[in-house]
Amino acid sequence: MFRIDFNKLRFLVCDDNPHMRRILRTLLHSFGAREVYESEDGATALEMYSHYVPDIVITDWSMPIFDGLELAQMIRQPESKGNPYAPIIMLTGHSEKRRVTVARDAGVTEFLAKPISAKGLYQRILNVVANPRPFIKTKTYFGPDRRRNTGTTYIGPERRVGGEMEVMQQPSLLDKARATI
Amino acid sequence: MAKDKTLQVTAFADHHVITQPNPLRKVLRRVTEKDLDDPVGRAEKALAGLSGEFRNWMETEADRLSAAHAAILKDGFSDATRQELFRAAHDIKGDAATFGFPSAGAAAESLCRIIEHAPDLDQVPSDLITHHINAIQAIVRERTKLDTASVASALSRKLRGVADEYLAHANRDRPEHLEAILAPSIAPGD
Numbered sequence: 001m002f003r004i005d006f007n008k009l010r011f012l013v014c015d016d017n018p019h020m021r022r023i024l025r026t027l028l029h030s031f032g033a034r035e036v037y038e039s040e041d042g043a044t045a046l047e048m049y050s051h052y053v054p055d056i057v058i059t060d061w062s063m064p065i066f067d068g069l070e071l072a073q074m075i076r077q078p079e080s081k082g083n084p085y086a087p088i089i090m091l092t093g094h095s096e097k098r099r100v101t102v103a104r105d106a107g108v109t110e111f112l113a114k115p116i117s118a119k120g121l122y123q124r125i126l127n128v129v130a131n132p133r134p135f136i137k138t139k140t141y142f143g144p145d146r147r148r149n150t151g152t153t154y155i156g157p158e159r160r161v162g163g164e165m166e167v168m169q170q171p172s173l174l175d176k177a178r179a180t181i
Numbered sequence: 182m183a184k185d186k187t188l189q190v191t192a193f194a195d196h197h198v199i200t201q202p203n204p205l206r207k208v209l210r211r212v213t214e215k216d217l218d219d220p221v222g223r224a225e226k227a228l229a230g231l232s233g234e235f236r237n238w239m240e241t242e243a244d245r246l247s248a249a250h251a252a253i254l255k256d257g258f259s260d261a262t263r264q265e266l267f268r269a270a271h272d273i274k275g276d277a278a279t280f281g282f283p284s285a286g287a288a289a290e291s292l293c294r295i296i297e298h299a300p301d302l303d304q305v306p307s308d309l310i311t312h313h314i315n316a317i318q319a320i321v322r323e324r325t326k327l328d329t330a331s332v333a334s335a336l337s338r339k340l341r342g343v344a345d346e347y348l349a350h351a352n353r354d355r356p357e358h359l360e361a362i363l364a365p366s367i368a369p370g371d
Contacts, residue, residue: 001217005208017272019238023279026231030224055205062271064264085201093275093293097364114275115286118224129208135199145198 004129006032012054013038014045014071015091016063020116024058024091027118031125042066046074050082056128058121061092061103068092069106076107078142085135087128087144091116107143109133235280236324242276243285243321245269250314258302267296273317284333285320288313291341298348298358309347313340 011033013024021038028036037052039045043066045059057075059068072088087109092099095113103111110124133144191198246269253262270292277286292313299305320333345362352358 001212001214002209003212003217004220005210006220008208009205016268017276019242019276019280020272023228023231026227027224030227031220055208062268064268085204087205093271093290096361098361115278116275118221118228122221122224129203129205132203132205136196137199138196 002130004031004126007034009033009056009125009129010035010052010054011037012045012048012052012057013059014040014042014057014063014068015060016040017060020060020091023116024121027116027121030118031122042068042071042074045071049075049086053083054086056125057086057088058091059088061090061094061099069103072103072106072108076143078137084142087132089121089124089128091121104146105141105143107141109144232281239273239277239280239282239285239321242269242273243318246273246289246317247314250310253310254307263296263302267293270296270313282321282324284330284337285317287334287337288316288320288340291337291344292317294348294362295344298352298362300351300355300358304351305347309344313344316340 006028011028013021013028013036015021015024015038018040021040025036025038035052035054037048037054039048041063042059045057046066048054049057057071059071061068068090072090075082075086075088076084078084088107089110089112090103090108091112091114092103093114094103100111109128112120112124135143136145136147187201189200191200246266249262249266249269253266256262270289273289274286274293277283277289292310295305295309295313296302316336320329320336323329324333348362349359352362
């Protein structure tokens with residue numbers, strides 16, 4: 001059995017809603033985290049990301065000016081001087097299937113649909129800590145492996161060219177989002 | 182790509198697979214069962230400790246929504262007023278259940294769908310939006326009455342039904358929106 005030493009983790013929380021930031025801060029501190037940095041917009045979050053080098057980013061989607069999706073895309077720049085590999089947990093009221101897909105394609109690691117729960121947040125953090133996924137770089141994508149199907153018979157247009165070693169069993173973001181409600 | 186000696190990059194015809202030793206492995210500690218604590222239980226207790234503030238927070242959110250609606254009644258729909266109304270409704274959709282007002286969240290979700298999928302917000306019957314705002318305010322302000330939970334739930338369901346009917350009709354020639362409207366939501370119901 002494993003436990004997470006939260007006091008060794010550094011979090012960056014980005015949400016424009018002060019109530020949600022307070023809830024997230026309360027949950028993370030209760031888990032044992034000491035370093036929780038907060039931002040109310042994506043632009044500030046990006047600056048803080050470079051400055052504090054957090055281990056895990058938790059971001060809302062809808063925010064003024066520079067939203068959580070853009071934040072994820074800015075972090076997932078393979079040529080950037082910063083760390084493009086940090087786990088990003090998107091915590092959002094958007095929970096439609098197409099939104100989950102868009103978030104996945106922006107390089108989001110985990111998706112957590114609001115309303116938030118302590119269990120849901122803990123499970124996402126445990127997953128990114130204990131089960132990191134390999135990263136994939138293509139012409140149009142850089143981020144955690146999005147492949148969820150283990151079937152090798154798929155021959156559609158988005159099939160990557162490569163061997164079976166790439167096929168990895170992972171629960172889908174959508175299933176995880178469903179599991180919290 | 183950033184040079185990192187710990188990265189292992191495997192090249193394929195049209196992509197690279199990049200692996201690295203788990204950078205967060207240092208925070209994982211193997212423990213026996215008796216040494217397992219209960220971080221989720223601890224967090225739930227802490228959240229319960231905040232609950233005394235939830236009603237005030239919910240009222241603040243509802244007032245923000247009403248203010249955004251008032252701005253639209255005064256100045257009409259613009260990018261700025263539309264976005265503020267959407268963000269206020271969207272925040273309630275996400276927060277309300279946590280604050281103990283799930284029906285307000287359901288009504289706010291219905292309002293978000295109208296804002297997101299109506300082909301022309303100026304053509305949306307103003308009563309449809311106003312009823313959503315008023316319902317959310319009523320659910321938040323009248324919560325202490327004994328019989329309000331079932332009424333609030335019925336009210337939000339009715340609003341959603343009317344909104345969906347309107348959206349399905351208004352988008353009958355826009356299949357991509359129709360698909361999104363009719364797709365089963367994974368958002369929590371009431």
